[in-house]
Amino acid sequence: MAAGLGVLTPSAAAAGRRVLPGDSIQEAVNFARPGDIITVMPGTYYENVLITKRVTLRGYGARTVIKPPVTATTPVTPVNPGTPVAPPEPGATGAPVPSGAAAAPVAPAAPGAAANGRALTCSQADTGICVMGTAEQPVVGVDIRSLTVSGFKRNGIWASHTDRLSVQRVIAEKNGTWGIAQERSTRGLFRDNTARDNAESGLFIANTVDREGGATDTLGAVVRRNTLTGNRIGVTVRRVRNLAVYGNTATGNCGGIFVVGDEGDPGAGDMTIRNNRIHENNKFCKGNSRLPDIQGVGIVLTGAEETVVRANSIRGNVGASPLSGGILLFKSFVGATNTDNVIQDNEVRDNKPADLANQGTGSGNRFLNNRCESSVPAGMC
Template sequence: MKRVFAASVGTAVAVTGFASMAPASQAADGGRHHVHVVKPGHSIQRAVDHARPGDTILLKAGRYEGGVLVRKRLTIRGEGNRTILRPGRHDHCAKAKAPGMGICVVGTPRHKVHGVTIRNLTVWGFKNTGVYGMHTDRLSVLAVLAKNNGEYGITEFRSTRGRFLWNWTIDNREDAGLYVGDTPDARGTVVAGNHSLGNTLGVLVRHAHHVVVRDNEVAGNCVGIALVDDGQVGGQGHNAVWKNKVVKNNRTCEAHEDVPALGGTGILLIGGEHNTIAKNVVKGNRGALPSSGGIVLLPGEPQRNGHARPARYNLIEDNVALRNAPFDLVDRSGSRTNRFRDNKCRTSDPRHLCRHHH
């Protein structure tokens, strides 16, 4: 969690119907784009390097060496959870200063990588992160299982218009199952329909604006969903957290580096403004830390000048927050501008946040 508090599905070209009688190496898709079939034990990187923009790399069920570097518009598609990438002898991501990743999609500030899709496969046991995006646009990560990675499950840094749908992120140790951050305008990146279980944070949006987190099931993490202003210029805001099921995020994560101890928190706002937290079910998140509780608003991390921005102008509405401890709703935001409306809850600090407003 090097700086958790202090560091897309694009409409990528969909290849319709793989030719069932494809030659071992490739099959044409309408004459222009090709499907490159890779069998277990063979090199995904070699297929990526030989593919042209718009092509598809089809990975058959089996085991493969990860550390795959992608720098052009491709679809990498497995055959489900039985297509498994594990660490191997060759880490091509290290060439892009991103060692320890299962698949890394890496562009530059001036030349983002556009329209990459990663889908229907497993990234398991990488030292850093399962699927990593840096300087991408319309990166799609769909139906990927990211499991037992050292830091994050699936991430996107300094990227726009990402889509992270139907993934399972499980037991990624130091950081978040799903992460979007370091982007002043994510331009509607969507994190939806995922299951995030047993990570430090289920979903983390840090130093980012215009991200939608909806319809996810988040359980058994130290913190379920967190929106964080880490003190960088521009802060965090204009994000939407809707219709998520956030239950029993009661693991305990000890403090390390600049990250405090975490545990027992459903939805956490560390600073941030103009965010909407609505129609979530937040139950049974119980802890005894300053950040513990159902839906918790705290000030941001201090900026370089030493001042922490309050969490302000946020709307917390129509949530069901029950059986959380110490409270269902907590507003220690440092601001009186946050609105709590029509939440179904029983306990709050300060009192009366659970009242209905008509």
């Protein structure tokens, strides 16, 4: 058994690495070969993690917790796979801590530093796990599962320029912006996660967050069977196209699901929102420069096109916000219209001020066979 990081014998090195309490997850990632599986054992790890290559990072769910670092140490420079590495001295950063010793929290490189030759644009010091590719070289096939990321100033997990990122059975809680978020990426899979008590969206997928622009094609991203509670918004998909949001449960948020577009071309939409359970999202969230107060919101489409909202259960969303109600086609603040959307076969009951509402001047929107009691304008139930 090699010293440090729980590295397996050379013949099995590509198969997996273990990180024990007192070790550094970041060091394990730095020294991993593409395709390696890094297993983070039960414990609490005080650090930020940057991933720029294809690895699997997995833990033991609620028993493996990543929290913000408390003290900073000198980061370890990544090495090329296969380069001989001397084992660290006991007590050094990332080295096993002798029995009975306290594990020192570890901080990574400063925000903006380069990692594996790639500029770090994620605010790493404020985020639990950053997955970062570049426009020229997206990072492909990163798999994050069965971990808890808790209490970060910005995001639990943030990803940019990725393809086929998979985030499964992750708990993202009490983070200052988003629980799990992704931009400029394709074919992401977000399944069986729990996002709770995050200041903004539990799950957030966007074209880009640093400028306006037309919607981008996610090439079939999937948001499936996630549990979202206590967030400002359960799921937000902003200025993207071609994805599915289904089988999720959103309750106790200020709002359930938001589909947001703008006047850019192409427009946001061409997606399916189905079989979600969106009940009693009646938490109150004060408005900001982009949105009014949010309370009692089921599903909102604003500036969306060719989106199918089907077979959802939307109950008991009650509030006095302009956004309140069951399913709402909302007038966009930037003048983008909702066009050619289909709202069909939903159970929409006990939402106030209305179960269904169609605002704005959009055209081609159809409300078909929904089981509801009230609508604005009347006659859509």
